[in-house]
Amino acid sequence: MDTAVRAAHAARGALADRTVRSAFLRSAAELLEGAKDHLVEAADAETALGPVRLTGELARTCYQLRAFADIVDEGAFLDVVINHPDDTATPPIPDLRRYKVPLGVVAVYSASNFPFAFSVAGGDTASALAAGCPVVVKAHPDHPGLSELVAATLRRAAEQHDIPKGVVGLVHGFEAGVELVKHPLVSAAGFTGSVRGGRALFDAAAARPVPIPFHGELGSLNPVVITEAAAAERAEAIGTGLAGSMTLGVGQFCVKPGLVLAPTGAAGDRLLKSLTDAVSNTDAGVLLDHRMRDNFVAGVAERAELPDVDAPVTPGAGSEHTVSPGFLTVPAGRLAAEGEHDLLLEECFGPITVVARYEDDSEAGAVLSRLPGNLTATVHLSAEEAAGEGRGAELLAELTPLAGRVLVNGWPTGVAVAPAQHHGGPYPATTSTSTSVGGTAIERWLRPVAYQNAPEALLPAELRDENPLGLPRRFNGRLER
Amino acid sequence: MDTAVRAAHAARGALADRTVRSAFLRSAAELLEGAKDHLVEAADAETALGPVRLTGELARTCYQLRAFADIVDEGAFLDVVINHPDDTATPPIPDLRRYKVPLGVVAVYSASNFPFAFSVAGGDTASALAAGCPVVVKAHPDHPGLSELVAATLRRAAEQHDIPKGVVGLVHGFEAGVELVKHPLVSAAGFTGSVRGGRALFDAAAARPVPIPFHGELGSLNPVVITEAAAAERAEAIGTGLAGSMTLGVGQFCVKPGLVLAPTGAAGDRLLKSLTDAVSNTDAGVLLDHRMRDNFVAGVAERAELPDVDAPVTPGAGSEHTVSPGFLTVPAGRLAAEGEHDLLLEECFGPITVVARYEDDSEAGAVLSRLPGNLTATVHLSAEEAAGEGRGAELLAELTPLAGRVLVNGWPTGVAVAPAQHHGGPYPATTSTSTSVGGTAIERWLRPVAYQNAPEALLPAELRDENPLGLPRRFNGRLER
Numbered sequence: 013m014d015t016a017v018r019a020a021h022a023a024r025g026a027l028a029d030r031t032v033r034s035a036f037l038r039s040a041a042e043l044l045e046g047a048k049d050h051l052v053e054a055a056d057a058e059t060a061l062g063p064v065r066l067t068g069e070l071a072r073t074c075y076q077l078r079a080f081a082d083i084v085d086e087g088a089f090l091d092v093v094i095n096h097p098d099d100t101a102t103p104p105i106p107d108l109r110r111y112k113v114p115l116g117v118v119a120v121y122s123a124s125n126f127p128f129a130f131s132v133a134g135g136d137t138a139s140a141l142a143a144g145c146p147v148v149v150k151a152h153p154d155h156p157g158l159s160e161l162v163a164a165t166l167r168r169a170a171e172q173h174d175i176p177k178g179v180v181g182l183v184h185g186f187e188a189g190v191e192l193v194k195h196p197l198v199s200a201a202g203f204t205g206s207v208r209g210g211r212a213l214f215d216a217a218a219a220r221p222v223p224i225p226f227h228g229e230l231g232s233l234n235p236v237v238i239t240e241a242a243a244a245e246r247a248e249a250i251g252t253g254l255a256g257s258m259t260l261g262v263g264q265f266c267v268k269p270g271l272v273l274a275p276t277g278a279a280g281d282r283l284l285k286s287l288t289d290a291v292s293n294t295d296a297g298v299l300l301d302h303r304m305r306d307n308f309v310a311g312v313a314e315r316a317e318l319p320d321v322d323a324p325v326t327p328g329a330g331s332e333h334t335v336s337p338g339f340l341t342v343p344a345g346r347l348a349a350e351g352e353h354d355l356l357l358e359e360c361f362g363p364i365t366v367v368a369r370y371e372d373d374s375e376a377g378a379v380l381s382r383l384p385g386n387l388t389a390t391v392h393l394s395a396e397e398a399a400g401e402g403r404g405a406e407l408l409a410e411l412t413p414l415a416g417r418v419l420v421n422g423w424p425t426g427v428a429v430a431p432a433q434h435h436g437g438p439y440p441a442t443t444s445t446s447t448s449v450g451g452t453a454i455e456r457w458l459r460p461v462a463y464q465n466a467p468e469a470l471l472p473a474e475l476r477d478e479n480p481l482g483l484p485r486r487f488n489g490r491l492e493r
Numbered sequence: 494m495d496t497a498v499r500a501a502h503a504a505r506g507a508l509a510d511r512t513v514r515s516a517f518l519r520s521a522a523e524l525l526e527g528a529k530d531h532l533v534e535a536a537d538a539e540t541a542l543g544p545v546r547l548t549g550e551l552a553r554t555c556y557q558l559r560a561f562a563d564i565v566d567e568g569a570f571l572d573v574v575i576n577h578p579d580d581t582a583t584p585p586i587p588d589l590r591r592y593k594v595p596l597g598v599v600a601v602y603s604a605s606n607f608p609f610a611f612s613v614a615g616g617d618t619a620s621a622l623a624a625g626c627p628v629v630v631k632a633h634p635d636h637p638g639l640s641e642l643v644a645a646t647l648r649r650a651a652e653q654h655d656i657p658k659g660v661v662g663l664v665h666g667f668e669a670g671v672e673l674v675k676h677p678l679v680s681a682a683g684f685t686g687s688v689r690g691g692r693a694l695f696d697a698a699a700a701r702p703v704p705i706p707f708h709g710e711l712g713s714l715n716p717v718v719i720t721e722a723a724a725a726e727r728a729e730a731i732g733t734g735l736a737g738s739m740t741l742g743v744g745q746f747c748v749k750p751g752l753v754l755a756p757t758g759a760a761g762d763r764l765l766k767s768l769t770d771a772v773s774n775t776d777a778g779v780l781l782d783h784r785m786r787d788n789f790v791a792g793v794a795e796r797a798e799l800p801d802v803d804a805p806v807t808p809g810a811g812s813e814h815t816v817s818p819g820f821l822t823v824p825a826g827r828l829a830a831e832g833e834h835d836l837l838l839e840e841c842f843g844p845i846t847v848v849a850r851y852e853d854d855s856e857a858g859a860v861l862s863r864l865p866g867n868l869t870a871t872v873h874l875s876a877e878e879a880a881g882e883g884r885g886a887e888l889l890a891e892l893t894p895l896a897g898r899v900l901v902n903g904w905p906t907g908v909a910v911a912p913a914q915h916h917g918g919p920y921p922a923t924t925s926t927s928t929s930v931g932g933t934a935i936e937r938w939l940r941p942v943a944y945q946n947a948p949e950a951l952l953p954a955e956l957r958d959e960n961p962l963g964l965p966r967r968f969n970g971r972l973e974r
Contacts (some may be wrong), residue, residue: 068584075583088972093913093932101909102556103549108913110933113893115926218699222866222920385703400950408951412594412942419945428582431967432574432589434943439703445596445940451574452591452941459926460933461893462915464900469881470889484972486912491569491965493972 013148013188014195019178020117020146021197026175027114027144030084037081037141040169041074044133047165051158055127058155060298065261066128073128076135076429080142080454089143089454090474092485107465109475112458114144115225116199119192121213122152122159123204124300125264131155132162132182135429135449136202136227141179143457148181148198150189154301159184193217193226200457203228204266204448207359207440214443227456228443229436231359232387233270234424235414237376237407241394242421243279250392251286254365255294257423259337262297263363264304267388267424270359273344273376276369284367287339288324294337296330299362308335308362315360318353320346327364337363344370348378357383373403380410385438388424389415416441494629494669495676500659501598501627502678507656508595508625515562518622521650522555522562525614528646532639536608539636541779541814546742547609554609557616557910561623561935570624570935571955573966588946590956593939595625596706597680600673602694603633603640604685605781606745612636613643613663616910616930617683617708622660624938629662629679631670635782640665674698674707681938684709685747685929688840688921695924708937709924710917712840713868714751715905716895718857718888722875723902724760731873732767735846736775738904740818743778744844745785748869748905751840753848754825754857761850768820768848769805775818777811780843789816789843796841799834801827808845818844825851829859838864854884861891866919869905870896897922 027033044051052066059066083089090111098105118140123130130136132149140147151159159182167177183192193201193216201217201224203210210228217226238250258269274280299305312327320343327338346353347368356366370376389411397404398421411418416437427435433450436442446456463475473480485492508514525532533547540547564570571592579586599621604611611617613630621628632640640663648658664673674682674697682698682705684691691709698707719731739750755761780786793808801824808819827834828849837847851857870892878885879901892899897918908916914931917923927937944956954961966973 071583088967091933095909095911095913098911101911102552103907103909105909105911106903106907108909108911110913110915214704215699218696218704223695223699223924225926398948398951400948404948405951408944408947416941417943417945418947420947420951422587422946426584426587428584428586428589430576430579430582430586430589431970432576432591432943434591434941436941438940443704445706447941452572459919460897460915460917460928462898462913462931463889464898465903466889466899466901467879467881467885470879470885470901486569489912491972491974493974 013183013191016148016181016183017117017192017195017197019176020148020181023146023176023179024114024116026179027141027146030087032173032175033142033144034081034084036169036173036175037077037084037138039172040133040166041077043165043169044070044162045074051161054158054161055155058158059127059300061127061261069126069128072429073133076129077133077138079429079451080138083451083454084142087481087483089458090483091460092474092483094475094485094487096488108462109466109471110460110462111474112460115457115459116145117197118145118147118457119198119201120147120149121189121201121203121205122149124152124154125261127155127158130204132159133166135453137180139453140202140457143454145457146179148183148192150192151182151184156184190216194220196222198224200225201227202448202456205230207231210443225456226443227446227448229266229448230440230443232266232437232441233357233359233383234267234386234388234390235380235383236269236272236390236392237411238272238274238283238392239394239397239403240275240279241397241402242392243275243283245394247279247282248286251283252290253423255287255290257425258339258365259291259294259363260425262299262335263337264300264361265425267427269390269424270365271357272365272367273370273379274367276371280369284324284341291325291337291339296334296336297363298333299335304361305335308360311360312364315340315355315366318355335362339365339367341367341369344368344375344379347382348375377410380414383414385441386415387435387437387441388417388419390419390422390424392421414438416447494664494672497629497659497662497664498598498673498676498678500657501629501662504627504657504660505595505597507660508622508627511565511568513654513656514623514625515565517650517654517656518558518562518565518619520653521614521647522558524646524650525551525643526555532642535639535642536636539639540608540781542608542742550607550609553910554614557610558614558619560910560932561619564932564935565623568962568964570939571964572941573955573964575956575966575968577969589943590947590952591941591943592955593941596938596940597626598678599626599628599938600679600682601628601630602670602682602684602686603630605633605635606742608636608639611685613640614647616934618661620934621683621938624935626938627660629664629673631673632663632665637665671697675701679705681706682708683929683937686711688712691924706937707924708927708929710747710929711921711924713747713918713922714838714840714864715748715867715869715871716861716864717750717753717871717873718892719753719755719764719873720875720878720884721756721760722878722883723873724756724764726875728760728763729767732764733771734904736768736771738906739820739846740772740775740844741906743780743816744818745781745842746906748908750871750905751846752838753846754851754860755848757850757852765805765822765848772806772818772820777815777817778844779814780816785842786816789841792841793845796821796836796847799836816843820846820848822848822850825849825856825860828863829856858891861895864895866922867896868916868918868922869898869900871900871903871905873902895919897928
């Protein structure tokens with residue numbers, strides 16, 4: 013681990029040139045695509061996620077690398093601000109020029125459930141390299157072989173641009189992961205995983221003699237609210253859609269809808285009937301590892317035996333390696349105040365969701381007000397509500413404090429790589445206010461520096477008046493594209 | 494404390510409208526100016542900083558409140574990014590619209606040394622209110638009366654705009670401060686003060702069940718490097734300038750130059766002669782409180798008795814309430830490796846600096862490489878070096894990793910309120926990558942939220958296609974002013 017961190021640290025100068033960084037990221041995408049068949053086969057052997065999903069995930073990963081290459085080339089992320097001297101200010105303003113510089117070596121903790129997109133060549137690595145930061149990746153033990161293959165591919169891409177291969181380090185094992193976040197030459201960390209593991213590393217990052225930023229994506233319940241009018245309008249479509257979202261990838265998504273507020277009454281009953289039919293017809297699937305399978309089976313059992321909890325379709329163990337999807341129901345009133353049912357407000361990884369039936373808006377609101385932070389919050393509205401009649405806007409405002417992404421009439425599974433994406437949310441969804449997906453993920457690995465009265469001849473090209481690199485910037489107050 | 498936090502939390506809705514926020518900030522500036530004589534008198538009675546300095550500081554504080562009002566009106570800080578659906582992306586991009594929302598109640602810990610600009614109505618409060626966050630300020634015990642007066646003034650300004658007066662809370666006492674950062678309704682904290690106090694609060698913020706961002710400005714040595722050529726060119730001007738900067742405000746600035754790398758030899762000797770003359774002719778002054786005076790006297794004594802440390806002008810106790818300025822010298826080689834002289838690499842608050850005499854560039858570089866993080870780093874260059882000949886650019890690059898602001902041929906005391914300002918730096922200068930002065934200080938109190946497929950009728954006005962509020966934004970990839 014120490015060797016990997018030192019090699020990464022020594023490689024940081026080779027990333028200083030933005031044109032080299034973007035070319036490196038594009039080469040990485042190209043080489044990963046070139047090795048697609050081999051990589052997908054290796055990934056499937058270790059994760060059982062299947063070639064269709066894995067091929068798509070690799071394509072997403074390469075798209076993401078190229079998206080960050082475009083961001084590097086554009087340079088808006090440097091946040092250039094230039095102030096010429098201004099004696100009318102109080103106190104007077106000297107010549108000040110600010111932009112952002114890379115933090116240094118970034119520790120990346122891979123996730124199990126996205127062996128490409130949230131692993132060695134995933135969003136944390138892509139955004140860190142784009143920012144000019146070498147990475148040392150802690151490989152996830154569920155796909156160590158694939159991790160080695162992907163790291164080797166990234167290093168080949170680096171060598172094409174004369175970047176030392178140490179720019180992407182890879183370490184294995186629990187101890188190495190724990191020590192990595194404490195290494196004095198590590199300047200920041202990105203993490204995707206469980207609340208328990210992420211919190212332990214967050215605590216270690218904060219307890220260092222020199223604390224470092226720890227951007228962890230931990231756990232999320234991803235609540236879904238279905239209005240009475242929406243259920244009345246399209247109970248069947250919503251029930252079927254929910255079944256698809258909660259069982260997608262055998263429920264192994266951080267944005268799986270884990271709590272659904274559905275109305276009591278006839279429309280809600282129809283919705284549950286559709287959900288029951290669709291989930292009953294969904295095949296059992298293989299979870300990523302046996303520990304997850306054990307946790308799922310135990311977590312389901314513990315939840316199912318709570319008072320007033322029913323299981324229209326019982327989730328649980330399937331064959332030796334599989335689990336079968338299902339869902340629980342509970343009166344929303346049981347969740348409106350602290351008690352043993354709070355267990356239902358904790359994420360249960362795998363193909364299960366909890367449908368809380370509410371009597372009225374205030375009961376639904378009482379449950380929402382008790383939720384911890386989430387990556388997403390979703391509301392299903394009727395056509396009239398979506399058009400602005402009724403409580404649509406109010407519900408959107410009610411969901412906003414709960415999550416980093418708020419969806420209307422959709423499902424949270426599926427996280428687009430886009431400039432406007434925000435994949436993060438109040439704790440425990442994320443340990444910071446940052447995103448791990450989308451263009452602004454690059455901000456995590458930078459810090460600002462201002463130069464005062466530095467002569468033009470000594471200024472970095474990014475900060476010169478004539479703007480030789482054509483960067484978007486704020487120049488004497490005015491935004492320039 | 495609990496009452497203050499709850500009142501602040503209850504007031505947050507009143508800050509939702511940006512036009513109300515900017516008007517509130519402008520009224521606050523106006524009322525503070527209106528009460529100038531009274532406030533300056535009260536401040537001087539508690540701090541002994543003198544009416545000239547305090548009048549200037551109040552003007553700065555009002556300028557800062559208005560600068561944030563302008564930032565609120567412009568709205569670029571909302572970081573609006575809009576993506577229309579794009580099926581050509583991998584995976585396809587839905588309609589996504591992102592902006593930033595206020596975090597919630599902000600705890601502000603005031604500094605002793607700026608009773609206006611880094612206290613109740615200072616930069617943390619101004620930027621938090623600008624972001625839409627109510628504040629609860631922990632008053633500094635060195636100016637409790639002034640804190641009450643300023644808080645009352647801010648509340649009068651709030652009431653002019655129908656904002657509940659709880660929007661600015663004020664608490665006194667060590668225990669209240671410790672409990673404040675742990676309060677479940679506090680969402681973030683800003684701090685200016687000592688490493689010990691700041692680190693304790695940072696640790697408490699990180700250890701909460703729900704950790705919160707803690708933006709603390711702690712300690713800084715603010716190194717100054719004087720090249721051989723600069724000393725040869727203008728030893729006297731540099732020596733006099735340094736004396737002015739290190740004794741300004743009786744050395745009670747977080748950006749006081751605390752370590753100066755000056756060359757050995759004749760030019761360096763001339764520089765020291767000027768410094769000696771100027772410091773000897775500087776009057777003793779009153780420190781903010783007796784604890785600081787005791788720490789200063791003890792800190793000086795401990796440093797002065799280290800081997801090879803000389804005191805051309807001995808800093809120390811003056812009369813009962815004052816201290817007299819001075820400086821120490823040490824061969825730079827003593828600081829190039831770990832040892833007892835490391836004490837000289839720690840901030841000593843008050844009118845003292847340490848001049849380390851270096852033999853050559855590599856010795857100076859060795860000292861720089863051992864420094865902890867700083868708010869500022871300064872280099873004095875000759876005219877030729879400033880024009881690009883010699884090591885100027887190299888030195889700038891060497892200083893950049895050490896600090897958040899890098900100055901050429903100037904002095905770090907004096908922190909302009911400007912869009913390009915960065916007043917922060919690697920730990921322990923700051924506990925995060927943020928700034929506490931300048932336009933981007935507002936970023937500390939916001940988090941992004943993305944809306945997915947939200948119908949136009951329900952979207953906040955900030956995120957609508959037609960841009961009714963005229964906000965700068967990124968629209969389908971393109972930056973719009």
